[in-house]
Amino acid sequence: MTDQTRTTVSITVNGRVVESPAGELLIEAAELAGVYIPRFCYHPRMEPVGVCRMCLVEVDGPRGATLQPACFIRVSEGMSVNTESNKVKKAQDGVLEFLLANHPLDCPVCDKGGECPLQDQTLVHGSGETRFVEEKRHFVKPIEIGPLVLLDRERCIQCSRCTRFAAEVAGDAQIDFAGRGDLIEVAPSPNQPFDSVFSGNTVQICPVGALTAKPYRFAARPWDLEQVESTCTACAVGCRIAVQSAGNRLTRVLGVDSEPVNHGWLCDKGRFTLDSVDANADATDPLDPRTRITEPLVRRDGELVAATWGEALAAAGTVLRDAAATPGGVGAIGGAALTNEGAYAWSRFVRDVLASEHVDAQYGDGLDATLVQALPRATIDEAASAATVVTITGDLREELPILFVRLRAAVASGRTNLIEFAAGPSALRDLARVVLPVRPGETAVVAEALASATTPHGPRVDEFDLATARDLLGERGRGVVFIVGRANAAEHPAIVETAILRLARRYPDATFLPALRRGNVAGALDMGLAPRLRPGRGFDPRVSGRDALAQLDALASGEQRALLLLGGGLLNNVADADHAIAALERASVVAVTGHGDPALAYAEVVLPASVQHERSGTVTNLEGRVSAVTAKLAAPGSAWSDVAIASELAEELGRDLGLSSVEAAAKTIEETTGYPALSVLTSAATEGVVVGRGERVARRPIDPMATPGLRSADSVGLAAFGGDTVTLDVARTGSAVAATLDDVLVEAVTVPPFDAYALSLYAGRRLYDGGVAVCGSSALAALVTATTLALNHVDLDRLGVSPGDVVTVRGPRGAVDLPVALDDQLARGVAGVAVGTLTRDGANALATLMDRNAVTVQVRLETR
């Protein structure tokens, strides 16, 4: 409720006159006045429905005092409310008794037992005796309503939180009520399982044990759980989370209600990938992403074998020292999964120790780092309250799920007009005010048409739509937020970068939210893990360096000899994986990673690093919000933090980075650049700090009725850090100057004309890709789908193929057999292949079809 015109009204609660925000829900107003009204169906992040009737209170009205649901009515001047009368007590006790009538009371075997709102309120209000002697309602229990969620209909109290979440927040009513009377039940659609990527939220907000998540079922009892608060790094949104463990095993992640970020919601990838950290002890192959690297490995006689840290550091030092002896001989790729402190340490290592500018946290699948830094940055809140939002991205639900949730709410409410550059599928398409279809290679042309008020030649963009979009953008783009990313990994990045640059110049009042998806990619760039960038979101115009793809080219040609690989996932994410393999085969690779990775097949030395939930530090989300991540477990074996590894490796090479600990790194970042680090680390119970703004938002108090099982934020695990607290001077913008749009160098490329007989390749993203987190999660690994070739139905008809038919797809360098799938959100003449997926035979089809040097990739189909 952020009504600008809000004033207060006087209401009387239990005889006491209090001031309350006008228009506030009575249940919230009473709570502000210190009067708690019991509830089940009410959830502060969803529209009230008033169905459970637990919050009935007496409200004086024209017909005398009547029982009204406090969650549903809004306060008005002079309203008089009684929450304690005998009538209220009897009504509330009656409702509770009714709720318990058919409830199985199987608390001893229920996951919710111990953190159950129904249990808790029964203790407060219940009679202790039952008057219900009838046979209870029976259902088969539990049933799988989706791949991750089970439903016990006997326990359900029909509060409709889950069904409302699906319809209202996730935007896809995959579950709803069926039946009526006391046989009413929550049910998925008969022909569509509840497979929403947000399904876990329904478990989180269920006020009883009706919905349980497969990964957590029977894993722990609530009173055995320990909790730290942290930040999710499954993508770049940076949702606040509570990480819970029992007996030194990670057991559960819950969403924390962070006002500026996630509102308590999480995607299932963020929620259910704990397994990848500590549950795959059976996996030992260093090439398998499920494997945790627990000790240093050195290649001897062609095999990676265990070594001591001393041996491994010496071997790594030798590789890097030798390569660094040649100008341009060494560089680093990766680092988007690191903390800011880890990224800072490696950034310093590459510059100060290796004297190299060849460094890139992205894998050629993102945006130019200088461009990202130069764009005026928007926050998520600003995007979710903007008059107009323009998306030049892939499917946000697949790439940045909670940004999708926030944006969807804004657009669905009518507050925000959405203009979509529709390169591929998007879950927001139906809500968009203007859809500008762009086939591969066309984004820059359409952006130019938008900016210059001309009609583009070629793209199938409607002139009326362009005019509407121009109206919504206004003269200078005031109040407009552009969300910009890389929809199509098979398209040359210069296309979309040209478009963004043009629009940024045309609309100087607009702000931008970079939709870069990987964990802490924004933090890694801010720490300087890209050519020309410097720690503290700085920029050095005097230097130049190779980005990831240029380094792979240089490695393939022999110009660069060694590669420091920071983290896994390169081969899984780079569009032209075959080209990357060719590069790695010629390179001397030193890998620093906590997980196994196919690229380790080419590594000389592997240094084991701690991963999320094992390390503390700070991360930066896509809006530039710095928040803390917290260790819950000790890292396995002899894995170290990246700060320690970088420091030791520097020492091996005769240099002292002066970073003796994570805390020291955070302190150094903040003191030398003004970039928030240590001050965030030592006050984690806030919503973090947005770089360059310094505003702090008060944390909403933990509401056990909204998120059962969440403990107070007091237990944030930072007590381990002592030392000085740095008071952040936000006026300091850092030691380095920041890049401007004039510093951005975009390669000039020529888009080849459309070939009417070919299909143009669209390589989009899936949430459940073949990445480390998903592969290592037993719950999610099964949800990764095999590669398909997606086509519009017109193309399917034209080619005479049906979904499921296998076709041979021929690219510029090779051919691959793929089953066909239908996707009418793809334009005619466009063929979709998801990045990071594998065929049923385990082949990387995209690698076969890609051409690293092509601007757009044309493929042809051969039907059988």
Add this chain to the structure above:
Amino acid sequence: MATLDAPRIVTSRAAYADSHTLARYLDTGGYQGLRQALTMFPEQVAAEVDAASLLGRGGAGFPAGRKWSMLRKSPVSYLVVNGDESEPATFKDHFLVERDPHQLVEGVIIAAYALQVTQAFIFLRGEFALGLERVQQAVNEAYEHGALGRGIFGSSFSLDIVVHPGAGAYICGEETALIEALEGKRGFPRIKPPYFPAVTGLYGEPTVVNNVETMSNLPWIVQHGGAAFAALGAGRSTGTRLFALAGRVRNPGVFEIEMVKNTFRDLIFDPRLGGGIIDDRRVKAIIPGGVSAPWFGPELLDLPLGQDEVAERGSMLGSGSIVVMDETSCVVRAAWRITKFFSRESCGQCTPCREGSGWLERILYRLEHGGGRLEDVDLLLDLSDNIAPGLTWPPQQTTICVLGPSIPSSIHAAISMFRDDFYEHVEHGGCPHD
């Protein structure tokens, strides 16, 4: 003896086998009311209805004219006709939709004209197979006849009517649930306030919801004037009214009789109407206005059939359904059957109704079929009190809609009037009437 000299207002064609056809309708003065209405200003039409003091015939008995005038201050978007008559022993709208569908359609057009609405919906109970067919046929014929569509009878007034079949849920007779169902959603009632249809109705727009019988009165009212209608009956209860008489009477059926001028005894015993009790047994109790109404004992048989007269005695004429129980009727079974109906038809949305109705039904089942306990009687009343606090009339409620407080009516009445019958069931280990 009953007073039966009033004109037949809504059942004038009942004698004809082809009363539902357009030909018969036109032969018997059909669409003359509409033609006349179109010569008047819409406000004049509404004024006639106001003058008639036509009380809504759906159950609540709110004056139709006043409902409209509350709305005409701001433009009304939709007119919705409630034909979801689904309560046990309630079948007067059923008669109208099957036997005189054109009269309904003409009434809807007149109401739409008065409200200046251009889109109306007739929501009919899905089980009315013949009624649906005939109303749809009447709508189609009305279009062909020029009484519907663009420029009705050459005037500048246009109207479309959509006939929408319900999907078999009693709750969709509740106007906000009906609106949800019309919007394509589950028939969950909305919370009032703020969802009064007149303010936030169909698709969020101001909406008038009227009953089938209410609409069917309009052609006559326009033709004969509101004053002629108001001259019938007495007090606030003007005109005639349809009563669906059921139970232990010799001659159950639908009867149109003048309000107030007749009593329950007239309706039940007049040989031209109910014809008395089967086997001349004595009346034990009557349900005066549908199964959600509190019951009357035989001492109130001489009460006039008027809205206020019945209300003053703590019940209602409601849906116009009158059920007669005689000395052989089991009141426990009656309460159980009624509660079972409500339990089955509870939408399941809010707790007291969903869980309370099922619990009450199970207790009553035990009492009727064996297994009853003495303490069950007070338990029934206390659980009822948790749905309708105080068990007052008119009722208060802990539920979203009035289906909730409808549940305890029969239970409370049966226990208040015949508590010993319940104890007898307990002692007998089941129903002594079996």
